[in-house]
Amino acid sequence: MTGRRYAVSDVMTRKVVAVKAKASFKDIVRTLRQWGVTALPVLDDERRVVGVVSEADLLPKEEARGADPAPGARAADGSAAAKAVAVTADRLMTAPAVTVAGSATLALAARIMARNGIKRLPVVDAAGVLTGIVSRSDLLKVFLRDDEEIAEEVRRDVVGWLFVTPPESLRIEVHDGVVTLTGRVRDSTLVPVVARLVRGVEGVVDVDCALMGPLRRPDLDPDLPDIAEFPPA
Structure with missing residues (x-):
């Protein structure tokens, strides 16, 4: 990064x-x-x-006011x-x-x-x-950083670093130092990585990571043919 x-x-x-x-x-x-x-x-x-x-x-x-000095007390022993x-x-x-x-x-x-x-x-x-x-x-003092400054660093140095093409649906919002991440990413294994890196940005108070992986396509019934054949009318 x-x-x-x-x-x-x-x-x-x-x-x-x-x-x-x-x-x-x-x-x-x-x-x-x-x-x-x-x-x-x-x-x-x-x-x-x-x-x-x-x-x-x-x-x-x-x-020690009023007391006699302890024996050897003048030694510089701390x-x-x-x-x-x-x-x-x-x-x-x-x-x-x-x-x-x-x-x-x-x-x-x-x-x-x-x-x-x-x-x-x-x-x-x-x-x-x-x-x-x-x-x-x-x-x-770092927690006084402006929210937009934090958001820009997250966009540039976390999202821009992890993704060659940042997902269009990924949204970054910062309010009082709390970063909220929403949207979908192609690789769901990167979700905890994103959260961890964002948490490491100076001035971030907390991270609310609601990122999800890609939408899953429903599995087709293996018993159905790929191309439906209908008898001629």
Whole structure:
């Protein structure tokens, strides 16, 4: 198929707020509050993503207020006890960071988020340099595609690809992202293939496939002759 698939770089936010590895605790809190986010990528001097610091990484300090530091808590082991006494991003952050490439599909980004239970992913290039951020809401942008745009892609890149001569009776309607397919096709084995490919078009919410195979001719009675013979009048 020739249909274009959206990549993470098509929907990500390119203006990203991040902090350096030596950013102070208060600077992190201030930045989170100022930008209204819950997590920040942590960068080294080459803007490579080395971790992510979130509100959850900061809370151990509040939880441990008034308590004596645990023995060995200053070790950078990523434990809650260590984070309770940490004062810079490189000691507070969760590392290594879970990231995604800009060329990745939206489906892959969604799977990474679901598997790791996170809402935002730093987007990096081949060198690990930060290029953007993608959130759950960004991944949903494709569902804002215009119905006619979706219908045209289905006609061009699904029907036009599967059938040398598209069936005249095949009708495609799209309403609020739901694609309805009606009509008949010569090869009924292609019906589930059409439905599956349409479902893969970016922005499709659901598919109602009512396609049918060709009309079947009634079987002739084998006992009847092919040519009826009548006696002369």
